[in-house]
Amino acid sequence: MLLETKRLLLRRFRLEDAEDAFAMNQDPRVTRFIPGESNATVEAVKHLIQTTTLSDYEKYGYGRMAIIHKTDGHFMGFSGLKFLPDLQEVDLGYRLIQRDWGQGYATEAAQVVVRYGFETLGLQRIIAMAMRDNRGSIRVMQKLGMRFWKVSQYAGHEVVVYELTHTADTSQAGEGLTPGSP
DSSP states (O other), rough: OOEEOOOOOEEOGGGGGGHEEEEEHOOOHHTTTOTOOOSSSSHHHHHOOOIIIIHHHHHHHHOOEEEEEEEOOEEEEEEEEEEEEEEEEEEEEEOGGGGGSSSSHHHHHHHHHHHHHHSSSSSSSEEHHHHTTHHHHHHHHTTTTTTTEEEEEEEEEEEEEEEEETTSOOOOTTOOOOOOOO
C-alpha cells in the first residue's frame, strides 16, 4: 500500500524503519503527550513494528504508515489508521519528528489517510484522540473537519475524542490528494 501527496509518500512500515522511529521517540518534545511509550531500544521498536504494525496490515488491511519526504527521502514519522478492538473504533494517528513540525505535513498526511479510509476501505467513521493539552494534534483534527465527540479515558489518561463520519463533508479532508497504487 502506498499513499502519495504532493510532498509526501506514505508506505507500510518496514523493520528497517526501527532506527528512525526509535530516534523520533527519543525526543521528549515528540513524546510529551504520549505517556507510557515503551520504545526504550531499537529492538523494542522492531518488536512493536513486527507484532503490532505489520500484524495490523495482515489482520485489518491497514495500519500506521511511515511518512517519507519526497524531495530528500528522509523518514518524517507516521500517520495511519489503527483498529482499536477495545473500543471497536478506527483511530487516526500521526507523529512527526520535531524538525518537520509547523509545515502542514501532519495535516497533509492525515488528509490522504482519511480519504483512503473512506473511499478505498469503505469506513463509515474515523476517530482521533489526543490529550487535552495537545493543541497541535487537536488543531490537525479540526483542520480535517473532525468534530469534537467527547472527553474519555483511554490507556489510563484523559483524552479528547474527535470524529469524522463518511456522511459528513469528507471531500475537503482529502481535497487535492490522491492515493497511490495499493
